[in-house]
Every structure is written in C-alpha cells, then in structure tokens.
Amino acid sequence: MSNSKQAVPDTLPLLRDRIDSIDSQIQMLINERAACAQKVADVKLAEQGGDAVVFYRPEREAQVLRRVMERNEGPLGNEEMAKIFRQVMSSCLALERPMRIAFLGPEGTFTQQAALKHFGKSIISAPMAAIDEVFREVESGAANYGVVPVENSTEGVVNHTLDSFRDSRLKICGEVEERIHHHLLVSPNINADDVTHIYSHQQSLAQCRAWLDRYWPHVERVAVSSNAEAARLAADAGRSGRAIAAIAGEVACELYGLVKVSSNIEDRPDNTTRFLIVGNQDVPPSGKDKTSLLISAKNEPGALYRLLEAFERHGVDMTRLETRPSLMSRWGYIFYIDFVGHYLDESCRAVIEELRERASEVKVLGSYPVAVL
Numbered sequence: 001m002s003n004s005k006q007a008v009p010d011t012l013p014l015l016r017d018r019i020d021s022i023d024s025q026i027q028m029l030i031n032e033r034a035a036c037a038q039k040v041a042d043v044k045l046a047e048q049g050g051d052a053v054v055f056y057r058p059e060r061e062a063q064v065l066r067r068v069m070e071r072n073e074g075p076l077g078n079e080e081m082a083k084i085f086r087q088v089m090s091s092c093l094a095l096e097r098p099m100r101i102a103f104l105g106p107e108g109t110f111t112q113q114a115a116l117k118h119f120g121k122s123i124i125s126a127p128m129a130a131i132d133e134v135f136r137e138v139e140s141g142a143a144n145y146g147v148v149p150v151e152n153s154t155e156g157v158v159n160h161t162l163d164s165f166r167d168s169r170l171k172i173c174g175e176v177e178e179r180i181h182h183h184l185l186v187s188p189n190i191n192a193d194d195v196t197h198i199y200s201h202q203q204s205l206a207q208c209r210a211w212l213d214r215y216w217p218h219v220e221r222v223a224v225s226s227n228a229e230a231a232r233l234a235a236d237a238g239r240s241g242r243a244i245a246a247i248a249g250e251v252a253c254e255l256y257g258l259v260k261v262s263s264n265i266e267d268r269p270d271n272t273t274r275f276l277i278v279g280n281q282d283v284p285p286s287g288k289d290k291t292s293l294l295i296s297a298k299n300e301p302g303a304l305y306r307l308l309e310a311f312e313r314h315g316v317d318m319t320r321l322e323t324r325p326s327l328m329s330r331w332g333y334i335f336y337i338d339f340v341g342h343y344l345d346e347s348c349r350a351v352i353e354e355l356r357e358r359a360s361e362v363k364v365l366g367s368y369p370v371a372v373l
C-alpha cells in the first residue's frame with residue numbers, strides 16, 4: 001500500500017491518477033472490512049444461536065465512531081469523517097442482517113432523517129402513522145428497532161412518546177439529536193416569484209414566522225399534517241404547473257424531487273429535536289452512556305425530594321426530569337429521569353437500588369450510548 005504522506009502531485013492528471021489509486025485501495029479495504037463483518041455474523045450465530053442473535057450493537061458502533069473522531073487529523077472534519085464511517089458500518093450491518101426500522105412517518109419526516117443519521121442509509125424504512133404504532137411494530141417483531149421524537153428545544157417534551165413507555169417492555173437502545181433545519185422548496189419547473197401558497201406543518205410555519213413575515217408577507221400560509229406531506233403536495237402541484245412552495249427538511253426535499261429556494265430559514269438556528277431508538281435489547285456500557293428511568297412516586301410529602309436526593313449523594317448527574325400524570329390514581333405522578341452513566345456503573349446501581357426502596361415502581365427504560373453524531 002502506498003504511503004498516505006507521500007508528496008501530493010500538482011497537475012490535474014497526476015492528481016486524478018492519485019485519487020484513482022487511493023479509491024481502489026479504499027474500496028479494497030472497505031470490502032475487507034465487510035468480509036470481517038460477515039464473519040462476525042457467523043460467530044454471533046454460532047455463539048448466540050437462532051432468534052436470540054443480536055446483530056446491531058449500539059455500544060460498539062458508538063465506540064467505533066468515537067475512535068474515528070479522536071484519531072482524525074483532517075483536512076476532513078471529525079463529524080464529516082464519522083458520517084462516512086457511519087455509512088460504512090450501516091452497509092456492513094446490512095450484510096450481516098438487514099434492519100427494518102419503524103419511525104414516525106410519512107416518508108421524509110425529520111424522524112426519518114434522524115433514523116438515517118443514526119443507522120445510516122442501508123436500512124429498510126418502515127414509516128408508521130403514529131408513535132404508538134412505532135412501539136407496536138417493534139414489540140410484535142415486525143421491525144427490529146423504532147425511532148420516535150422525545151423532546152424539542154423549542155416545543156418541549158413529546159408526551160405521546162413518554163406515555164408509550166408506561167405499558168411497553170421495549171428498551172431505549174440509543175438517542176440521536178437532529179438540528180431541525182427548514183428550507184423553502186418548490187418543484188424545479190416552478191419560478192419562485194410565482195408562488196401563491198406556502199404549505200407546511202403548523203409548528204414549522206411557527207418556527208419560520210419571522211422569516212416568512214419578512215420575505216413572504218403576502219403569500220398565503222397553509223397548515224398541513226406534516227412537512228413531508230407539504231413537500232408531496234408541492235411536488236404534485238408543480239406537475240400541473242401550480243406554484244406552491246413547501247417548508248420541509250432535506251430528506252423530504254430529495255424524496256419529492258424539489259429544489260431549494262432558501263435554506264435554513266428557521267428563526268432559531270439552534271432548534272434541535274432529540275429522538276430515541278427503541279428495541280428489545282439491553283445495551284452493554286460503551287464508556288459514555290446515559291440511562292432513562294420511569295418512576296412512580298408514592299403520593300406523600302417529600303416523595304420527589306427523597307428520590308432526587310439519592311442522585312446528589314451518589315454524585316450521579318441528572319440531565320432531565322419530566323412529570324406525567326400516572327392515570328392509575330388521581331394526582332399520582334410518573335417521573336421520567338435521565339442521568340449520565342450506565343445502570344451497571346457502581347454509583348448508578350446504588351442510586352437505582354435506593355430509588356426502588358423509596359418509590360412504588362422503578363423501571364429502567366434503558367442505558368444507551370450518548371449520541372455521537
């Protein structure tokens with residue numbers, strides 16, 4: 001193999017020769033890696049047998065991606081490099097066993113975008129109409145994993161997702177954060193100056209309100225069921241020459257063959273949504289993990305204080321606390337708590353043990369790697 005540090009030629013033909021030679025080496029190495037992954041699948045099948053085999057290993061994937069970022073020397077940025085490896089692993093996993101991923105649809109939603117960011121593109125997409133359908137699809141075994149939104153930095157918590165954990169035996173196997181970028185999109189044959197209506201989900205219209213007021217004050221805004229649906233409608237309209245624009249994300253833009261009139265038009269550029277990966281497995285520690293708990297507190301004075309005090313005493317860093325009505329008793333509550341660490345870590349174990357003594361129910365929803373990308 002040639003030395004990667006050898007002098008870079010400075011003419012176009014020589015540079016292209018060099019790129020061709022590097023490409024063929026990369027290709028050979030990727031296939032060598034893929035062959036290793038195939039072997040890994042054989043070993044897993046031999047060791048774990050039949051239905052119990054767990055091909056997808058979130059903790060291992062997180063470690064691989066973290067290592068890629070740690071050793072990266074550029075000129076490609078850490079995230080860019082990790083994205084390339086993300087896709088390489090996705091292809092390798094698909095070779096071991098194709099993964100069917102259920103997500104809150106339709107095709108082109110930000111949840112699908114999050115699923116692709118987390119698993120890479122080599123998955124079988126299964127869009128579901130509602131969050132509880134995503135849970136059911138994974139519980140029934142029809143899908144291997146599910147992806148659901150859990151909180152948004154502007155809109156707050158997604159109650160449907162939290163509530164679905166009450167009666168589900170699914171585990172959280174991962175998290176993914178997605179900066180939500182909105183784009184103004186039209187059909188390629190449409191002139192943006194002719195646009196008469198702008199379609200989008202109500203929340204997205206709200207998230208772009210100031211931008212719309214400034215640049216499109218006289219164009220009618222129409223709320224539809226999702227951004228992806230807005231993109232589909234804009235593409236449909238374009239086919240019959242009607243000038244309708246949509247506000248939607250990157251995946252919907254590509255999926256419906258639209259073009260961007262303006263990019264990143266959201267009023268708050270830090271607008272971020274966190275998604276959870278749900279599945280049937282307990283994920284071993286990756287070295288940098290988070291844990292989510294569901295706790296039913298006894299309805300008595302100081303109950304919440306006694307729960308939280310255990311975190312402080314054992315030095316466990318709590319990152320989120322949400323409260324939902326329990327539905328079992330009037331004014332009873334369920335708390336959703338996220339903290340840093342894995343449930344097998346000594347301090348986390350001690351906290352969970354104490355919580356079990358103090359609460360009427362403690363359910364470990366899962367320990368999982370902190371999002372890498």
Ligand SMILES: O=C(O)C(=O)C[C@]1(C(=O)O)C=C[C@@H](O)C=C1
Pocket residue numbers: 037040041055056057058060061064088089090092093096
């Ligand atoms: O290490 C494994 O268990 C593998 O299956 C290999 C591999 C990879 O390509 O690196 C593929 C899929 C898993 O999710 C994790 C890693």
